Amino acid sequence: MASTGITKREALAFRKGVVNGKEMTPQEREAMLKPFLPPAPVKTSSPDRSTLKSPKSPKLSQRTTPKPKPKPTPVRALLHFLLYSIISFIFSIFFRFRRSWRLFTYKVRGVLRHHHHTPEWIVNDVKNVEQLPKHVSVVLDHREDDEDQGNAGLEGLVQDACEIAAWTASAGIPLLSIYERTGVLKNYVPQLHAAIQKNLESYFGTRRRPTLTVKAPHTISYSPPGTPSSEPTENGSTTSRPHLTVLLLSEHDGRDTLVDLTVTLSAMAQKGDIRKEQIDMNLVNAELSDYVSSEPDLLVLFSPTVVLKGYPPWQLRLTEIFHLPDNKGVNYQVFLKALKQFGKAEFRVGK
């Protein structure tokens, strides 16, 4: 309670509107609030706000109205500045230490729990997770320079995508969407398909490898004919292999797509093909989930903080967003932790 800086009488008055057993009148309330208020804006020239109104006013107004401030402002300002420097200094040390500590623990955990490129290990890791998402989404970065692990440029992106696809398939999740702001991957769908396929083979072996479809919104999905799921095995029977769909998203699938939809709807409305009442949430949702992507259950960020970087907004409604603070770069630990976290989450829409 000490943290709030109000007395018991005031707290009670705030909570119940009662002082000494009596209801308060508006006047009494105002009187009680007086000490908490900031200075009146008219008199005290509210130091930094006024800069907005005219560029040269702040100094002028401070000089012309020196009297309303009870305390000498320079001392206060100096105090504020000192305190600010101290706080930011201490915190920056703290943040740096925390980051090193976290990175260290992630590394240790990464060594202890490695997937060893074997689906069985991954299956074992997610064995105890109560519910698995049906649709996982990840955000990848297209980096121009590689500060650390040689994962720069297109090559790095493809490499990351391959690994994530393999983990997703191993965990038994059927749909993976990969968001990358620039959308550069969309230009290389066949190559990406081949690369992921190869990586899946290295995880599962040729015979057990899941079938794969790579697609991007507004394009035909790419699953070459050489990989039919009904390929007869030696026994002559067709084993149903799991299927993985990889969906490539970019910034364009966010705001721009909503704009496109609005443009189309406007054109239709101009021709009289659609009425205003026909535009509702269900229509927008149906269009977007058909043409772009459905709502992912889990969004895994590999960035140190939660910044969405233009991820399609409509689809994010109830998506569980996971990130490991201070983590940098794609690694299995983040993915695994995200799945475990998701298993624990409870979903109560609005309740």
Next chain:
Amino acid sequence: MASLHKHGISRWFAYSPPVAWTVRQLRELLIGALRQGPIPQHVAFVMDGNRRFAREQHIETVEGHNMGFEALARILEVCYKAGVKVVTIYAFSIENFKRSKHEVDALMELAKLKLGQLAEHGALLDRYGASIRILGNRELVKPDVIEAIDKAVSITAHNKRAILNVCFPYTSRDEITTAIKSTVEQYSTPLDSLQTPSKRTFSESHITQQIRKQMLEEDTDGRSAPQESRSTSPSSLKEAKSVEGGRSSSTTTAINSSDKDDCHITAPNFPDPETITAETLNEHMLTAGAPPLDLLIRTSGVERLSDFMLWQCHENTSIVFLKCLWPEFDLWQFLPVLVEWQWQQKKLQEQQKSRARSKAE
């Protein structure tokens, strides 16, 4: 707040006037210090955890919401004193109507009461220079609450220094859909209704009429072609009109099409839909005019957006999920978040600078 049921010396101590005064001074000092660095212009809060707090403290759910409101008042004070321009809070989701009637009613009652109290203190609110805006679907709110809302909004409307956006019954998908709808409506309203005649000296339809006239004079055989176009365009126009008349919502469109019927023959002049951009949609969002969202904070450890500010926060907003419950949220939880944001901001600026430098080289 964790000491709600702990009584005795510590509580008495905390409440004693000198201690309270000192703490207050300390808070002021900290806020003043924070102002020295960059301050987010637009902060959004998801006030989650009131009910869990009530459950853990063994108090009524409604009382938990009350405590949540107190936390809100405290944090608003911090925000505005620190210099945040716009604060957006998720007060009530459209999905929340699924909760028990008792709780919904109590929440509505709380909103009405607090907004009513607020309206009584117009002069005090001017000190903060904050105006209240309610974002959400008004059709879902009872008329008596609407009345309280309108009163509070109008009494603070003249304040320009800061804005408090209260999302009350709100969901982001509803907002986006409404924005799309109103954009479509704007672009399907014919342009040349009120002010355009003065803008253009020559009317397109007049010119086409002239051309047609000339064509008619030149060759009498080619008469059929223009007549055809004459006969098709009014019919399509009538169709459009009947559609618009059917919805009978806006009177302006009806007027437009009616005077077009008697003077023009060409199709109504619509604005080009290709000129719609993300900016257009942005202006149709409920947060139009507000600076971009810098910081979104959700309490109670749930890492989801739950249909809040989707359009606003998916670009460069820092999203922070905190473990503490909303009634526990105060300056002491907010301070580290703000300091970290300032720190990140500084790092970003440094990165941009170095990138600019490397490009220059």
